[in-house]
Amino acid sequence: MGILANSLSLISLPAIPSVSIFQAFVMETLLSFLLMFVILNVATSMQEKNLMTGVVVGSTIALEALFAGPITGASMNPARSFGPALVSGHLQYVWIYLTAPVLAAILACPICRLIKGKECCPIIEQDSWSLTNF
Numbered sequence: 001m002g003i004l005a006n007s008l009s010l011i012s013l014p015a016i017p018s019v020s021i022f023q024a025f026v027m028e029t030l031l032s033f034l035l036m037f038v039i040l041n042v043a044t045s046m047q048e049k050n051l052m053t054g055v056v057v058g059s060t061i062a063l064e065a066l067f068a069g070p071i072t073g074a075s076m077n078p079a080r081s082f083g084p085a086l087v088s089g090h091l092q093y094v095w096i097y098l099t100a101p102v103l104a105a106i107l108a109c110p111i112c113r114l115i116k117g118k119e120c121c122p123i124i125e126q127d128s129w130s131l132t133n134f
Contacts, residue, residue, distance in 0.1 A: 017072045017093060024072045025096050031064045032076045032104030040112045044120050076101055 017024035038060045042053045061076070068074040075081040081097030112120040 017096070019071055020089075021093070027072050028075060028096055028100035029104045029107075029123070031068055031072075031074055032101035033108050034130070035060055035064065035076050036105045036108035037112055040108060041116070042121055044116070066070065066112055078102065090092055 019027070035057075039057055044054050064076065065074045073081070075097040078098045078101050081094060085091050085094040085097075109120075
């Protein structure tokens with residue numbers, strides 16, 4: 001057990017929110033929405049498809065982690081929270097970190113499409129889709 005205990009100390013444990021559960025859920029949803037919205041905008045804009053794409057996305061993650069990290073942990077990624085929660089056995093708040101990013105990603109695409117039009121989140125036509133496209 002000593003080796004396992006030492007290994008667990010190296011794992012980033014899931015955050016225990018320092019705010020109410022509702023506030024943590026809303027904050028994680030907003031953080032994930034903002035990240036996904038930025039990713040969609042730089043990934044679908046022809047002008048930004050260069051070296052600066054990584055800087056923009058990385059800066060968004062860094063700023064979100066800097067400001068929201070102490071409050072909720074700023075997960076923004078279900079896998080980043082689920083793995084450590086599962087290994088450590090701290091599953092009480094993991095539902096926040098699993099549902100908020102998924103909800104945010106689902107909301108980001110139609111809102112990006114509403115703002116940018118058909119340039120954002122292109123929809124694949126069913127008639128043109130086939131395995132021969134690869």
